[in-house]
Amino acid sequence: MLTLTLLVGLLPSAFAASSQAFVAPSTSPFVASSNYVGVSNSTLPAPTIVKGQAFDRFIQIWLENTDFATASSSSTFQTLAKQGILLSNYFSTTHPSQPNYVAAAGGDFFGLADDNLHNIPANVSTIVDLLEAKSISWASYQENLPSNTFTGLNFASKNYVSGSGTYTYYYRKHSPTVSYLSVQNVPKRLALHRNFNDYVADLAANTLPQWLFVTPNIVNDAHDTTIDYTSSWLNYWLVPMLANANFNNNRTLILLTFDENSSSSINNQVYSLLLGGAIPASSKGTTDSTYYTHYSTLSTVQSNWGLGCLGRQDTNKTVSNVFSLVASKTGYKNTNVTTIPLTNKSGTIKGPLNPSNLGPWTAPNTAAVCAGGGSVFV
Template sequence: MKMTARALLAAGTLLAHAAGPARAATAQVFSPPASSYDAESANYTGASNGTLQNGPVVPGKVFDRFVQIWFENTDFETAASSPTFQNLSQQGVLFTSYYAMTHPSEPNYIAVAGGDFFGNAVDDFRAIPMNISSIVDLLEQKNISWASYQESMPYDGFTGYNYTSFDYIAGSGDYTYYVRKHNPLIIFDSVSNVTDRALRIRNFNDFARDVNASAIPQWSFITPNLVNDGHDTDIDFVSQWIQFWLNPILADTRFNDNRTIILLTFDETETYSINNRIWTLALGGGLPAQLKNTTDDTFYTHYSCLSTVEANWGLGSLGRGDTNASLNNVFEFVANVTGWKNNGVSGSSPDIPLLNITGTIPGPLNPEYYVPFSAPNTSAVGAGGGPVFQGPGLNTALTAASQPAPVNLTAKGLDTPWAQNPGYDYPDGTQVYTSTPSPTGSASAGTRSWTRGEGRVAMVPALALLGLVVGPLLVL
């Protein structure tokens, strides 16, 4: 039976405003959040809304299912020193030159879903407008099923900044286990403002239901909660979660069959002063047997997750980082089958760019170096060979080459317009609007005017600085 939002919010505290500083890793003792990987639990908070309904399987060239599981804030060497991660590497191919895009966490999650982090350099509330595309647009063009599973998220489609629920580890009190910044698709209005899409962002109770019904979709993004992903803990705690949840499910063909690839990675390094190399492993029943317990030193990034999926299913592209030949190498075992030619950069090559730079990259999500959203490169050729997806109402005239000079909104006491909470949510499985204010206090930076129709939104620019309109106008 589905738990209502009122019951959920009575059991926990919804923090709609910006949270305080990130918790440091603590000496918490791992406690299983459920009785098994395929069991529902009150610690995942809301009850399942039922089994996911997917269409027929769309065959890929190398795999039919792609699952990403992300952990947090760990240097390559730290993960590589863990016996649990060493044991896992025997089951797959370890990417020894895989890099995150920047710091801190949130821009990396945005990048893997949208092909760009749009200058973001914080973990604050962000809501990317409707005409900016994501991997969901590409998947749905080919009728490929997808979902995101977020541990300890209160209910399907939850759009809040974070969620505090019962502290099941301590056995008393409350703990903030879920954060929006680790949920990449919810940040894109083109997903979260469309009910059918928003409800495909599910919690682990839904995951258990979907596994038991053999209904795991073809593309999935999985985020453990803040202790199980290592954000508030350490690599040993993550290892215990792997032993509880991941190791058993790897033997379950309802999740991991002979056409499944599972990618384990981290959002970023813990140490900001080094380049952003992170431990990343591809495994699963669909991995060629000869690649197990091997390494691949090809230069990959989070954009490679997009280009690899595009190559496998012959998709279109986003025309952003997924088509940037310096950053979009396709996983070699997929490139070899699809005919994609990688750029040849590998190992410790001096051609690997610095990917630990943060705070100074212009973009619409950076109030100190603000520029408006630009159109993707519509002439780009991606690894899937299809056309660049263009969102509805996209102004293709504003390109990266024609961007105006960045504006420092912070110096003017303003924030980016995309720091505002658009005010919709799905507490009972349908879209409702609230009067939630901007969580970062940036109401003066821009305004949004939202219609009640699903997925339809008019965004009206409210601020012009030095002749620069900061909010793009969407044509309905």
């Protein structure tokens, strides 16, 4: 096993999932790590809490490229499911990885069908605009991000798994907001893309924001490894966080999901759990079979805080149902979707980021009805 680990650790990150043995990146998830290039950039200011109807903090943790059945087979995921709500009808939007992250930030993936570096025009709005319009704090925590000003495609750092050479642990394609120039070109917004040493500092200071997106590195998220490896990471990182009041209190809702499945021959169902103190005891260990997609992360946040919307797929009622736990508190009426759309094919959507099927940058639908009752952000 040691020989295999050393060899695999030297392979490029595009290599298929492999059986590396889990190595923790730090002595504890609460301790800064020399395996991350950057030291903490000091802590964020303490947020002013904007009350929501169902939760006051929303945390998304995205893992990579795993079929629903594979995740279901993991004892770690089975144990976590007993602490939360299994979303048994949650689907990704397309293949490959990057368009799913882009969609979760901007309400569309604009035809994107690759993982190359893209900069989306500055007049295209995102969830950041909606949050800031209501003074809701936010940040994106990317595990091996070298600095909070880095906008490159990827970054290699010390291979702490093999102990030899370097490994490309950070990929921009897994950072949902930084592809948008409306975020990237604003220094204050760009600075809110932070690495896990920043996270440790913010957690200790109790200054985590109200909306946060968490991306493990390329081995911890199962992209270059296996469900067993990411299960070990969850036991190392997430399980202790669930018991930490600065991360999870009775007003915290956590979504643990995958960007996409690994099989384009079947529909793009991904294993997804709702966790956190905002879930009533009576709902723990239950299953919600409502049809959801990554666009539901937008509509759910909008509904909870009474936000505006983006006037894109976040207002398409077929693909943007609000998590039932939240809809029951806000009075939002979900759509009963009986025929699940097929989202397992890549490159089929016309758009400005699809060179094989080009389309224009379209304006938001200003007549759309927002899940939060606000207006379309323009």
